[in-house]
Amino acid sequence: MADAVHITDDALVALIHQDQLQAFHTLYERYKAAMLVFAAQRVDKVIAEDLVQDVFLGIWKNRNQLTIAEEISGYLFKALRSRIIDHMSRDSHAKKYLDSLDAFSYQFTSADAKIREEHFMQKLEELLTRYGPQYQKILKMRMEGYSNQEIADALGLSEKTIRNQTWSLMKFLRSKLSNALLILFF
Template identity: 70%
Template sequence: MTIPTHTTDDELLALILKNQTTAFRELYDRYKAAMLLFAAQRVHADLAEDLVQDVFLNLWKNRSQLEIQERISGYLFKALRSRIIDNMAKNSHAKKYLDSIDAFAQSHMPTDAKVREETFMDSIEALLKRCGPQYQSILRMRIEGFSNQEIADALGISEKTVRNQSSNLMKILRSRLSNCILFLFF
């Protein structure tokens, strides 16, 4: 059955209530573009299309219970507006939820990382106490970002001595702190 193009919206609605798919298709074709434009001004274009489709899908699914007291165009745009608002509220709640999870993670993760870092640094300190004071000075200056030449000048030793002692210190640290390093990163 074809629907004449001069059929009014009220007549289309009456036919839709009688399960006429062609009348539904005509109503869809009449309002789809305007509703897409309306929605796209408020949300992303892909979402706008989904929301418009959802309005029409619900109109068709609930056609037997419909009691529209206004013009169908007003009903469609109000329904679309409600869908847009619901979607924005849902996204807002989702963002709040994700933000709260992020805040929780941020408040607990730094504590865990700090404990790990402190444990690792305590292990280094304990190991350094067994080494000489020159090793301790070299490592502390290394951690602070000094170059070999700057360390050598500050301690009054040659740069080659700094390199050799740094290399020895790194070998000692690697061999004795391998368990701590695993603990630090896992």
Template identity: 30%
Template structure:
């Protein structure tokens, strides 16, 4: 073993290509420490560093028969660490973007949903109170507020005076203001 451990990387790579596990173990022990240190300086996370170094050496063993290292092994391994780190950071950034986007969606969706629920409840309350108006007043009010007809158009359609239309709308608003309170009254006017 002492004779093999002193052998240079090229010879060890050739032996490893032929399936020599001892040569692979020597290369692993020779480079794992410096690769751990190099990766840790960039990531500051031992678990991620261990995964990266393990992936690199697992890949080295899995591709041993077809492996073509044009630089020296040292340069090859450091490039492999750099690419793994870049890929890890890119995945983290992508995941972070998705998480932020999803969180923003959830917040917006919750706000919109809450708003829609409140708006629907408010409309139900208003509609119920409009339905409680006297029939003629309710009809005039609905033509004014829901169908957006002018007082003149309502008067012609119902064969009553414009003054009578104004009076019905005014009285309906007064009743609704008392029943619904000022807040709902303002909301009613804004919905028009």
């Protein structure tokens, strides 16, 4: 194949049928650039290179069974177009699948957190029944984000009394509940 430039596409295909690797390389070099431009207009450049390679790999792997009833250029671009569509379809399905996994994971995590929170709050209410309603009000306001001074003003007590009662209550709760859970809420 000294003068590969003058060999027709049909002759190259015939040589490829005879396992002529040089004919395959010539065909590849002849159409690679145009196919890359075509594919890169539709998908990312790296993906375009992979898809073009895939088309040529398919030709080489199936060279003995390959029957082309049209011009090789038309065959190559139709094969590339098909691979691009397949890629877009897989990519779209993969994105939908990953999005659904994210949504499911969020729902699962959210439901799990809600159950844990409800369980914690139930346990907390059980423990608070041992203390009077003033302690319960202090704790509730503390959980809502009020400062000691704001709680003192709302309940008509001194800030020092609120601090002492909060400290006493927290000491009791720490002995009964996990410190990690208390940190989350206070």
